[in-house]
Amino acid sequence: GETNTTHDEL
């Protein structure tokens, strides 16, 4: 799952 602190976009 995506956590709030991971920025997966460039």
Place this chain on the structure above:
Amino acid sequence: MNIFRFLGDMTHLISILILLLKIYATKSCSGISLKTQELYALVFLTRYLDLFTDFISVYNTVMKLVFIASSLAIVWCMRNHPLVRRSYDKQLDTFRHYFLLLASFLLALLLHEKFAFQEVLWAFSIYLEAVAILPQLVLLQRSGNVDNLTGQYVFFLGAYRALYIFNWIYRYFIDPHFTRWIACVSGLVQTALYADFFYYYFISWKNNAKLQLPA
């Protein structure tokens, strides 16, 4: 990753390749704002600090490295390459970009997802990217005539922003947990800045005429 996000990244990459091609092929950076390029380099350097802390995917890492390296290369060429630096329109590139830096930094101190070094710099990079095109748009407007490659460069940069908005709309419906208010609102502002340019770009395209911006 959805198709809009991928196409957004690709148009971003294409815009940078067009700019590198222009500089390499014509040994000229006329019409290009050094201030905008320096701001982009700073955007990438402050946003991609997570290269050291998080691994997302090979694609993600490679793209980040490409964006950092290409933006630094462009700034280096415009500042130091003996031929390229001579073509820089310094007298037209007068936008006070330090104001953008300061405003973005203050906003990042106020509005961030978490008060942590990396998170504040991430927010700073998002705000700065939203306004970093301004010196470039002002330079184009002041010079009036826009050469073909410079016009394509700004067009692809704008297309990248527009595709990222479609990406967020798509993600919003697919993943209900996706809420990126900072990135989405900043992205909307950033895309809106291109509206005027897009208008004149499509007029020139429709009339098959050279792109000219009104004074």
